[in-house]
Amino acid sequence: MTMNKNLLSGSTTMLILKLLDDKDMYGYQMIDELSRRSDDTFSLKAGTLYPLLHNLEEQEMIESYEEYAEGNRIRKYYKITKKGKKLLLEQRNEWNLYAEKINKVLEGGVEFVTI
Amino acid sequence: MTMNKNLLSGSTTMLILKLLDDKDMYGYQMIDELSRRSDDTFSLKAGTLYPLLHNLEEQEMIESYEEYAEGNRIRKYYKITKKGKKLLLEQRNEWNLYAEKINKVLEGGVEFVTI
DNA sequence: ACATCATATATAGATAATCTATATATGTCA
């Protein structure tokens, strides 16, 4: 990823699952789509994505099928499974909790609030 | 950390700097304070914190001084430096951007919005 | 015709932030 690579650590799977929850995509398309939707904030590297996709497929979170594009080019499309949708939901809940608590800590140790 | 350890990756430094921006603290206190302020969502491990503090001190983001507590116990207090305050500000900006973009991706590829 | 770049998938090895496990020492409580 661009920006602090560590901040994103652990969110990549969630983002990929979210993309596939919207529609089937092939790897390279996910990289572009993620970049576009995040206003170029997230630019996932191919070397990160492909192993991650293989891993998610092995865990049955996604399924792949091949489709011919122009020429002899074969594209490997991925589709989210029911199990993957469940994981996505869990990860979204976790993300919401995490973001909420980070913001709470950043608000500071305010003991008294004036009204 | 409790929860997904990877989600937090990269935020720990920011959270520690934020705690020290509120007031000087010693290591163990930071663990408790972070746990308290995050409603027990974040429970930083001592094995994570101490090396991180040594690192931040080496980079001159924080400074330490010793103070005697009850008995012969010496506590090592940490204080944020000007350089550390600057880093905190940068990391907060980065966090805000990151959270915003993650949420944008999670909103989905909505092309049209009804009014 | 050929080079170069974008598309597309893939893997090996490096980097870095966290973790677990362990060590040491003091204070408190049963």
Next chain:
DNA sequence: TGACATATATAGATTATCTATATATGATGT
């Protein structure tokens, strides 16, 4: 006295990302 909380510290394991590299096709420019 033993167990547990407090307090600091380090070594080694784990894991998610990265960079670098490989392969192959299609499009573009000269």
